[in-house]
Amino acid sequence: MAKESFFRPFYTVLVLAFVCSFLVSLASVGLRPRQEANRAQERKKNILLAADLFTTEKNIDQVFATIQPRIIDLASGKFIPENEISVQQFDQLASTNDKQRSRLLPKDEDPAGLRRLEKYSLVYLVKKNNRLSKVILPVRGKGLWSTMYGYVALNGDLKTICGIAFYEHGETPGLGGEIENPAWLASWQGKKLYDDNGKVALKIVKGKSKATGEAALHEVDGLSGATLTGNGVERLFHFWFDKQGFKPFLDRLQQEEEKNG
Numbered sequence: 738m739a740k741e742s743f744f745r746p747f748y749t750v751l752v753l754a755f756v757c758s759f760l761v762s763l764a765s766v767g768l769r770p771r772q773e774a775n776r777a778q779e780r781k782k783n784i785l786l787a788a789d790l791f792t793t794e795k796n797i798d799q800v801f802a803t804i805q806p807r808i809i810d811l812a813s814g815k816f817i818p819e820n821e822i823s824v825q826q827f828d829q830l831a832s833t834n835d836k837q838r839s840r841l842l843p844k845d846e847d848p849a850g851l852r853r854l855e856k857y858s859l860v861y862l863v864k865k866n867n868r869l870s871k872v873i874l875p876v877r878g879k880g881l882w883s884t885m886y887g888y889v890a891l892n893g894d895l896k897t898i899c900g901i902a903f904y905e906h907g908e909t910p911g912l913g914g915e916i917e918n919p920a921w922l923a924s925w926q927g928k929k930l931y932d933d934n935g936k937v938a939l940k941i942v943k944g945k946s947k948a949t950g951e952a953a954l955h956e957v958d959g960l961s962g963a964t965l966t967g968n969g970v971e972r973l974f975h976f977w978f979d980k981q982g983f984k985p986f987l988d989r990l991q992q993e994e995e996k997n998g
Contacts, residue, residue: 885916
């Protein structure tokens with residue numbers, strides 16, 4: 738009887754721990770679909786923000802329905818037919834863990850710190866009167882403390898930035914975290930990606946840009962106290978908009994638009 742009394746509290750604790758663990762796991766599984774749906778909505782919102790299409794007056798899904806998502810082969814810039822890879826089922830980030838759908842990047846070809854690059858990428862097209870109006874592209878790259886994930890929207894000329902938005906990062910609040918500051922994001926609008934020779938020419942300068950004329954179109958003000966995060970954003974742009982990123986796609990799309998123009 739003494740033994741039973743001595744061990745009973747331990748049994749009680751073990752049973753309670755098991756029950757609590759089971760309930761937490763059950764709640765986690767039950768909430769997962771809602772959490773995934775919320776993440777999907779947040780991504781859609783940031784795509785719309787980058788493209789300057791977000792409005793509180795309309796439902797996100799309603800506005801997003803005007804955008805055409807497609808999958809491209811990054812190396813060739815060609816569209817992948819829907820019957821080969823479904824847009825709805827394609828997980829771009831997960832594909833970086835698939836050796837058949839990604840490749841290891843040598844250090845000298847990896848300024849954005851990605852380590853692996855996927856073979857295929859999502860792109861989002863906005864058309865007006867059957868002509869390309871905007872294209873929104875997913876980008877990511879290392880900042881000071883984290884990988885920064887975002888979207889860059891280009892105008893129909895495929896050279897001018899319409900807007901950018903970052904939806905996930907772990908940069909320092911108030912410093913590198915200012916990559917989410919609406920005023921800083923707005924300063925990207927109208928900036929030119931490429932110089933006259935087709936080279937990526939964007940720079941994030943320290944402090945305020947003092948450039949004038951054409952040079953000013955390639956410079957963005959730096960983030961106060963977050964030079965390294967700014968450097969990461971600049972490297973991100975130089976990777977994704979050069980030949981290893983979206984350049985083959987943008988060149989091909991430009992040719993198609995000129996042909997159909």
